[in-house]
Amino acid sequence: MTGTLAPAKQLTPADRCDRCGAQAYIRATLPVGGELLFCAHHGRQHVAVLRDKGAHIQDESARLSDTPASARNDER
DSSP states (O other): OOOOOOOOOOOOTTOBOTTTOSBOOEEEEOTTSOEEEEOHHHHHHHHHHHHHTTOEEEEOGGGGGOOOHHHHHTOO
């Protein structure tokens, strides 16, 4: 065993925030096992403390500002 984490799967629309039920964009994998999912809003509130406690943070909140391909194709 190498002790490294396997790459986390990308979060999908089916992944929901554990606080409010909105789409999750942040996954916190806890050092004792398990994970917490957060929307961008609740992730910003909790991620610093979780990181300080040793959680691995997967933050995909930048996807919120991505322009969908269908919108780019309409800009001709």
